[in-house]
Amino acid sequence: MRRKLVAGNWKMHGSLQANHALLTQLRAAQEGLAACDVAVFVPAPYLAQAQNLLQGSAIAWGAQNVSKHAAGAYTGEIAVNMLCDFACKYVLIGHSERRAIYGETDFVAAAKFAAAVGKGLIPVLCVGETLQEREAGVTDAVIARQIDAVLELTGYSAFHQAVVAYEPVWAIGTGKTATPEQAQAVHAAIRQRLSLHDGALASQLQIVYGGSVKAANAAELFAMPDIDGGLVGGASLVAEEFLAICRAACS
Numbered sequence: 001m002r003r004k005l006v007a008g009n010w011k012m013h014g015s016l017q018a019n020h021a022l023l024t025q026l027r028a029a030q031e032g033l034a035a036c037d038v039a040v041f042v043p044a045p046y047l048a049q050a051q052n053l054l055q056g057s058a059i060a061w062g063a064q065n066v067s068k069h070a071a072g073a074y075t076g077e078i079a080v081n082m083l084c085d086f087a088c089k090y091v092l093i094g095h096s097e098r099r100a101i102y103g104e105t106d107f108v109a110a111a112k113f114a115a116a117v118g119k120g121l122i123p124v125l126c127v128g129e130t131l132q133e134r135e136a137g138v139t140d141a142v143i144a145r146q147i148d149a150v151l152e153l154t155g156y157s158a159f160h161q162a163v164v165a166y167e168p169v170w171a172i173g174t175g176k177t178a179t180p181e182q183a184q185a186v187h188a189a190i191r192q193r194l195s196l197h198d199g200a201l202a203s204q205l206q207i208v209y210g211g212s213v214k215a216a217n218a219a220e221l222f223a224m225p226d227i228d229g230g231l232v233g234g235a236s237l238v239a240e241e242f243l244a245i246c247r248a249a250c251s
């Protein structure tokens with residue numbers, strides 16, 4: 001039986017004061033969340049704050065990006081070891097905003113995934129098609145390409161310590177959510193692709209859905225057999241909304 005994971009992607013939002021209020025409210029509600037995994041992806045400058053406010057709780061924290069390099073002359077980059085210094089559990093890899101705005105290729109995402117796994121950090125690999133790709137009928141091919149780039153670099157066994165997030169680009173931050181059936185079809189295809197390598201691994205892998213998840217649609221998405229929770233952007237910035245999504249996953 002897979003546990004569900006609900007993770008908040010704060011993107012480039014927050015301040016010491018606002019984060020304090022949000023994290024304190026999440027921590028206060030953690031007892032009702034024991035049946036599922038909960039995490040927040042905070043902007044890197046706030047990792048120490050997240051660690052201070054969440055350590056000892058059931059809520060994990062992580063970063064939204066990481067370098068593929070271990071150390072060196074890479075101004076502005078953040079290494080896996082640095083995230084480990086702040087006890088991060090997870091790191092987002094290949095979010096569509098990194099792919100679209102910062103030109104991250106499948107190969108860069110794969111290298112970052114490998115760097116994270118190498119140090120015991122759990123990568124949350126984001127995959128998903130654009131609207132144009134969906135309308136062209138190439139959704140499965142796009143997602144297969146994104147997953148295969150990682151498989152080729154790391155081998156399938158690296159997915160034992162990983163999460164996949166299916167995030168249709170057309171649903172992120174747009175208010176348009178994939179229907180539960182649309183999302184389920186892609187999640188099943190991802191699981192099927194990994195089961196070609198290792199059936200047990202595929203059946204244990206957490207595959208979460210992201211794209212305008214909110215309290216009002218979380219339960220119907222999470223009821224689908226291959227949807228193991230959500231990666232939540234905008235709605236993760238409002239404590240009561242995020243907690244309602246977590247409760248939908250925990251019930």
Ligand code: PEP
Binds near residue numbers: 009011
């Ligand atoms: C995201 O940032 O990964 C995301 C899914 O955003 P939103 O929930 O706002 O669509």
